[in-house]
Amino acid sequence: MNIKCCIKNFLSYVYNPINIFKIGIHGLNTHIGRGLNVKSGKGIQIGDNVRIGRFGRLSCFSIGGKLGNIIIENGCYIGDFFSALSGSDITIKHDTLIASYCTITSENHSVDPECGVRYGNQPLLGKPVTIGNNCWIGEKVMILPGVTIGEWSIIGAASVVTKDIPNYSIAVGNPAKVIKTYNFKSHRWEIVQ
Numbered sequence: 785m786n787i788k789c790c791i792k793n794f795l796s797y798v799y800n801p802i803n804i805f806k807i808g809i810h811g812l813n814t815h816i817g818r819g820l821n822v823k824s825g826k827g828i829q830i831g832d833n834v835r836i837g838r839f840g841r842l843s844c845f846s847i848g849g850k851l852g853n854i855i856i857e858n859g860c861y862i863g864d865f866f867s868a869l870s871g872s873d874i875t876i877k878h879d880t881l882i883a884s885y886c887t888i889t890s891e892n893h894s895v896d897p898e899c900g901v902r903y904g905n906q907p908l909l910g911k912p913v914t915i916g917n918n919c920w921i922g923e924k925v926m927i928l929p930g931v932t933i934g935e936w937s938i939i940g941a942a943s944v945v946t947k948d949i950p951n952y953s954i955a956v957g958n959p960a961k962v963i964k965t966y967n968f969k970s971h972r973w974e975i976v977q
Contacts, residue, residue, distance in 0.1 A: 827853040837864035845871045847910045872910030883923040
């Protein structure tokens with residue numbers, strides 16, 4: 785490990801001493817920028833060689849007595865102002881790149897207007913979220929509960945992902961739709977008809 789990495793790792797603890805120690809598993813050579821906010825950190829697992837930018841939020845919530853986990857595998861790079869809200873497991877597979885201001889949530893409040901309870905006090909519902917290996921998630925993307933993004937896929941900036949995205953796809957928009965897939969025979973991205 786070079787001196788620059790050592791300094792960044794040391795600064796992670798200087799900027800976030802309480803919150804970093806809340807994290808259940810924290811990998812080697814991992815840098816977490818200042819201002820990280822952690823809730824129920826025992827459900828958080830961060831792999832080796834991970835970088836999480838400044839002012840992130842990692843929150844694990846319990847649904848039916850089961851804590852949702854946040855698993856960030858080796859080699860991931862996550863930009864500033866990232867939020868992960870887990871009522872069911874959120875898994876970010878290895879070497880995924882996530883830009884700034886992105887949100888991933890695997891939980892949501894019930895939305896029953898007839899129960900007489902305001903939405904913020906209704907029970908949480910959870911569906912797992914998985915982001916495959918080597919994905920690229922653009923700036924200000926929102927990924928909603930129950931979504932799986934296939935490996936080597938790209939999500940365009942400001943997209944809202946509401947359904948599964950296949951491997952080797954480019955998806956954009958609100959809601960995000962696949963516009964291109966990679967063709968291994970022609971060795972290029974091809975427009976989806």
